[in-house]
Amino acid sequence: MKKIKIGVIGVGRIGKMHIKNISNLRDMFEIVSISDPVNPKLAEIAQEYGIKNYYQNYQDVLNDDIDAVVIASSTDTHAEIITAAAQSGKQIMCEKPIDTDIDRIKKVLKIIDDCGVTLQIGFNRRFDHNFRKIHDYVVNDVVGSPHIIKVSSRDPEPPSYDYIKVSGGLFSDMMIHDLDMVRYLSNSEVTEVYAQGTVLVDSEIGKLGDIDTAIVSLKFANGALGVIDNSRQAVYGYDQRAEVFGSKGQAFTENDKDSNVELDLNDGGHLDKIPYFFIDRYVQAYIDEFKEFYNSIVNGTKPMVTGLDGLRAVQLAFACKESLEKHEPIKLNFD
Ligand SMILES: NC(=O)c1ccc[n+]([C@@H]2O[C@H](COP(=O)([O-])OP(=O)(O)OC[C@H]3O[C@@H](n4cnc5c(N)ncnc54)[C@H](O)[C@@H]3O)[C@@H](O)[C@H]2O)c1
Secondary structure (H helix, E strand, O other), X not given: OOOEEEEEEOOOHHHHHHHHHHHHOOOOEXXXXXXXXXXOOHXXXXXXXXXXEEEOOHHHHHHOOOOEEEXXXXXXXXXXXXXXXXXXOOEEEEOOOOOOOHHHHHHHHHHHHHHOOOEEEOOHHHHOHHHHHHHHHHHOOOOOOEEEEEEEEEOOOXXXXXXXXXXXXXHHHHHHHHHHHHHHHHOOOEEEEEEEXXXXXXXXXXXXXXXXXXXXXXXXXXXXXXXXXXXXXXXXXXXXXXXXXXXXXXXXXXXXXXXXXXXXXXOEEEEOOOOOOHHHHOHHHHXXXXXXXXXXXXHOOOOOOOHHHHHHHHHHHHHHHHHHHHOOOEEOOOO
């Protein structure tokens, strides 16, 4: 099995998790270097995972003898680092979103095309076993033509105020995963969105100009209708459910739990608690997205989540924001 030599750029919350997952895929990858300008534990992390090089400057990673990079740095650095990595011929796995400026994303995608490298975007939920199965039932016509697509996605707690200030808002930061998910589950393109949003969890979030609760209704090119609901705070954990209702039936998934066992006692029924947040809930999906990245590199195939998917999700998030501001539905016509 050919081993891909890889560098990880950005060693924060998600970068550290990727390092751990990639290290466990020993037959597929060898992590040669990591970089982060401020993480004081870089040397320690390198030592823990047997990584030869660690740098503050990502350019040093690109100068190493590597085939691919993972970009897990802050969002505002993605466009620059993707460009530099593509121009040095590296295959690229980049966290979402590619950028928060649509023209800049389009420029980045053109560079990717010109350089002929792979760009996979970190929409990890597409690799979740439940959502993937629903998608497959749609693609294989098991549920028939999709009529209604529903996604519920609620975080256990809001992020910090500092995070919210630079997050780009709920649609671009949080719902972006769900906007990608409805495209994936419907196997179609969104043609219209109508967004409603409000502040019910924490009034400070409203003062920062954001919302913490939202519902978006959608229309799809294949005629289906859809709805996404988001909350920044579900007191019972990380609530992630989806459903496709079609002409031949429906496919839906409840939350993943440690078990589906129901314990009935004299005070009622009890089920296992749902996972607290994304790192626990999507363990398998975060690993499988790297298996996909590996396969797309060695087989020269398109990854399951492309740069175009990354662009579409940002375009949809922007349309939702516009809809909320104008109190009207926004039509989308992708060229
Ligand atoms: N797919 C998912 O489920 C998921 C979940 C969380 C975050 N994300 C995305 O991952 C990215 C990182 O998020 P996070 O939560 O890990 O943030 P974080 O702030 O914990 O980590 C970001 C790291 O990037 C580093 N960094 C900044 N500029 C850099 C540069 N030029 N070169 C190298 N490193 C640099 C920072 O020092 C920091 O350590 C964001 O784009 C975010 O949207 C994706």
